[in-house]
Amino acid sequence: MYRPSSLLSNPPNQDFSLRGGSDEDNLDNSLEAERRYFKLRPGFATSDQTMELCNPYHEDRNVSQDERDFNPSSVTFEWLRQAESASLYGGSEDYTRPVLHHVRSWGREVVREKPFSVIHEFDAWRKNPELAEAVAAIKALTAVIKRSGASTMMGLEVELKEASDALKAWDESSISLSAGCDLFMRYVTRTSAIEYEDIEAGKARLIERGEKFGDISQKARRTIAELGKDFIVNGTTVLTHGYSRVVIALLKLAASEGKDFNVVCTEGRPDNTGAEMAKELVPAGIPVTLVLDAGVAYMMETIDMVLVGADGVVESGGIINMLGTYQTALIARSLKKPVYVAAESYKFARLFPLDQRDMSPAPRHVDFLVPLPQTVRVENSARDYTPPQYLTLLFTDLGILTPSAVSDELIQLYL
Amino acid sequence: MIAAMPDYQAAVDDFVTRLRRRQVEGSLITAKLTAELLRQVVSHQRLPNVGQAAVLIDVVKSVGLRMIAANPIAIAAANRSALRAPSLHNLLESIPDPVKTPEAPAASVGDSDSKSRSGDRNSVSWKLKHNVIEGITELLQDLDDYHTHVAEQALEHIHQNEVILTLGRSRSLLKFLLEAKKKRSFQVVVAEGAPRYQGHTLAKELAEKGLQTTVITDSAVFAMISRVNMVIIGAHAVMANGGVLAPVGMHMVALAARRHAVPFVVLAGVHKLCPQYPHKPYTLLNDMKSPAEVVEFGELSECFAAGTGDHTTYVVNPTFDYIPPDLVSIFITDTGGHNPSYVYRLIAEYYSPEDYFLQ
Numbered sequence: 001m002y003r004p005s006s007l008l009s010n011p012p013n014q015d016f017s018l019r020g021g022s023d024e025d026n027l028d029n030s031l032e033a034e035r036r037y038f039k040l041r042p043g044f045a046t047s048d049q050t051m052e053l054c055n056p057y058h059e060d061r062n063v064s065q066d067e068r069d070f071n072p073s074s075v076t077f078e079w080l081r082q083a084e085s086a087s088l089y090g091g092s093e094d095y096t097r098p099v100l101h102h103v104r105s106w107g108r109e110v111v112r113e114k115p116f117s118v119i120h121e122f123d124a125w126r127k128n129p130e131l132a133e134a135v136a137a138i139k140a141l142t143a144v145i146k147r148s149g150a151s152t153m154m155g156l157e158v159e160l161k162e163a164s165d166a167l168k169a170w171d172e173s174s175i176s177l178s179a180g181c182d183l184f185m186r187y188v189t190r191t192s193a194i195e196y197e198d199i200e201a202g203k204a205r206l207i208e209r210g211e212k213f214g215d216i217s218q219k220a221r222r223t224i225a226e227l228g229k230d231f232i233v234n235g236t237t238v239l240t241h242g243y244s245r246v247v248i249a250l251l252k253l254a255a256s257e258g259k260d261f262n263v264v265c266t267e268g269r270p271d272n273t274g275a276e277m278a279k280e281l282v283p284a285g286i287p288v289t290l291v292l293d294a295g296v297a298y299m300m301e302t303i304d305m306v307l308v309g310a311d312g313v314v315e316s317g318g319i320i321n322m323l324g325t326y327q328t329a330l331i332a333r334s335l336k337k338p339v340y341v342a343a344e345s346y347k348f349a350r351l352f353p354l355d356q357r358d359m360s361p362a363p364r365h366v367d368f369l370v371p372l373p374q375t376v377r378v379e380n381s382a383r384d385y386t387p388p389q390y391l392t393l394l395f396t397d398l399g400i401l402t403p404s405a406v407s408d409e410l411i412q413l414y415l
Numbered sequence: 416m417i418a419a420m421p422d423y424q425a426a427v428d429d430f431v432t433r434l435r436r437r438q439v440e441g442s443l444i445t446a447k448l449t450a451e452l453l454r455q456v457v458s459h460q461r462l463p464n465v466g467q468a469a470v471l472i473d474v475v476k477s478v479g480l481r482m483i484a485a486n487p488i489a490i491a492a493a494n495r496s497a498l499r500a501p502s503l504h505n506l507l508e509s510i511p512d513p514v515k516t517p518e519a520p521a522a523s524v525g526d527s528d529s530k531s532r533s534g535d536r537n538s539v540s541w542k543l544k545h546n547v548i549e550g551i552t553e554l555l556q557d558l559d560d561y562h563t564h565v566a567e568q569a570l571e572h573i574h575q576n577e578v579i580l581t582l583g584r585s586r587s588l589l590k591f592l593l594e595a596k597k598k599r600s601f602q603v604v605v606a607e608g609a610p611r612y613q614g615h616t617l618a619k620e621l622a623e624k625g626l627q628t629t630v631i632t633d634s635a636v637f638a639m640i641s642r643v644n645m646v647i648i649g650a651h652a653v654m655a656n657g658g659v660l661a662p663v664g665m666h667m668v669a670l671a672a673r674r675h676a677v678p679f680v681v682l683a684g685v686h687k688l689c690p691q692y693p694h695k696p697y698t699l700l701n702d703m704k705s706p707a708e709v710v711e712f713g714e715l716s717e718c719f720a721a722g723t724g725d726h727t728t729y730v731v732n733p734t735f736d737y738i739p740p741d742l743v744s745i746f747i748t749d750t751g752g753h754n755p756s757y758v759y760r761l762i763a764e765y766y767s768p769e770d771y772f773l774q
Contacts, residue, residue, distance in 0.1 A: 408763070
């Protein structure tokens with residue numbers, strides 16, 4: 001569960017607060033590996049008192065206040081630390097005391113571990129290729145509940161909020177991640193409003209719900225596949241863009257029913273989504289054609305329908321998906337082909353982009369294979385926003401929706 | 416599973432046969448007859464003490480499935496409303512529920528409600544049946560009043576000295592126009608609507624009431640459309656995405672209207688709402704009638720070489736046309752005027768999600 005290797009791959013400006021423990025005997029075995037890792041770093045003392053100075057968290061305190069304000073990730077943990085110290089010591093500004101407190105509580109209570117374990121938990125769940133990001137996040141939050149030492153629902157909520165914020169800060173550009181966190185938080189808030197006899201019953205209920213959520217991800221794909229397969233009939237040519245497990249499930253289900261159709265995949269630079277899709281679809285017996293991203297208009301006259309997944313579904317009924325979805329939808333609209341979107345309900349986000357730049361940026365490195373002159377700028381957004389007027393229908397596990405129905409469903413989900 | 420009672424079984428069989436033979440035609444008639452039949456079914460059904468709602472729903476579903484098998488189009492349209500197990504679901508919700516489980520995406524509220532009802536007492540069981548029958552009676556009354564409610568809105572839409580275009584014949588359209596005639600003077604252009612030529616009947620009815628009417632052929636619609644202020648038609652069914660099932664030829668009129676920016680108004684009662692999405696509307700939700708209505712067999716008999724089995728000529732005679740939602744300007748229902756993009760809301764109001772697929 002704790003993977004030191006994942007720490008190594010993290011970029012330097014994202015730090016995870018590691019409370020270096022001084023009480024060796026009480027450490028978890030897995031945590032010892034981390035501790036030893038930090039012990040081996042050159043230039044740091046290894047005595048108990050200064051052990052704290054080893055960890056990057058502690059290094060923060062040597063960073064000037066201005067830098068701390070600038071760097072978002074350190075501010076987050078600074079805030080957390082201050083919040084903790086405020087709650088524990090009635091507003092004391094003594095930074096050393098929370099650390100000592102952590103040291104003291106290192107043993108059996110893993111309460112103070114919260115931000116640390118959430119990210120790692122999430123990381124662990126994410127490794128499973130079948131699980132979507134949002135589901136991994138919810139599983140991580142469920143783990144937070146399991147380890148929580150809170151004695152009231154409100155306390156639990158606060159801890160979860162911290163963990164949820166940590167997860168969101170970890171990857172600010174992922175919409176399904178923040179949508180998943182938000183959904184779970186809404187559910188927690190709603191549940192905590194109900195009077196439970198004791199905190200354990202409330203926690204048990206939340207844990208049960210969180211664990212069921214993993215099944216929902218699988219079930220959602222099956223439901224969507226069942227709903228959407230009727231739209232594929234013999235002789236259909238489907239165009240797809242990007243790599244979506246939901247779309248794959250839908251196409252495989254249609255193929256397994258003996259339907260005769262073929263699929264055109266766009267190349268999907270720079271992620272090679274076309275090749276990935278082809279690798280999944282060909283074993284199912286579906287003929288696949290690959291085309292350059294620039295060839296969508298060229299192919300569109302032979303296409304009967306466009307089917308894409310979504311990274312997020314926004315309040316207007318539009319979708320956020322891999323770069324190139326918007327132009328595919330524009331071309332399809334122009335040539336009067338229907339555009340269908342397959343998305344699970346936990347991708348519904350409380351966002352309303354007004355234009356393409358109105359989202360949190362998600363840059364992606366693009367390799368142009370030739371050296372570029374110095375002054376050339378590269379526009380490397382990984383995704384775009386497709387407005388609802390270019391979409392025909394959305395297949396979700398809540399049913400088939402027209403784009404205008406999405407906001408109603410969002411309200412029901414979040415209220 | 417409770418065995419079907421013989422008293423209403425004969426009535427169900429009779430109705431199913433008539434549907435199969437297409438002896439029952441017209442969405443309003445079909446809806447009324449279905450509702451009356453279901454009322455009979457529900458009132459005769461013996462309910463056990465436990466799990467009554469589930470039993471009722473099962474019975475209604477089984478009758479409904481038989482009817483749908485007999486005539487999918489008429490049923491898909493008109494009788495979904497009568498087969499509204501949501502009237503059952505809604506009534507279940509109105510009975511007080513001690514524990515309100517929080518809304519969860521995976522849970523089915525209807526199922527949990529009906530399970531919690533399994534401990535109902537006798538008095539509540541009688542009440543349930545009574546409520547359902549009351550609901551169906553209300554529905555029948557709504558069906559009777561439907562034409563009046565739609566016609567009431569006529570004055571808002573038809574203005575002085577306007578030219579209205581229509582195709583074929585629709586009873587609700589007739590009442591709509593006659594209601595407007597009381598206060599406004601306008602003219603009507605009626606396309607005859609081959610191959611049934613019901614436009615002729617409508618033109619006669621309008622002329623009898625003193626409305627200035629012109630009859631044109633279907634092919635003249637595009638030529639006339641630029642001279643027309645508004646197109647008003649009656650729908651056979653409205654699909655969940657706002658698409659319209661209408662008599663054949665309407666799609667052409669809708670396209671012509673879009674081309675000349677003429678408002679395309681569709682009259683549709685709430686009983687015409689169908690919760691299905693059309694995935695292959697032109698063929699799946701269509702009734703192919705006999706080609707003899709279009710062309711005499713004798714004229715083409717050489718083309719049908721029965722001996723070799725080689726066909727060089729196909730004659731297609733569809734009954735319905737599918738009009739995509741972006742061609743419709745407004746739906747006039749008994750509850751008022753609505754945008755096509757609003758249809759999902761109407762469906763959500765009148766149907767519960769469990770009813771979208773009866774199987």
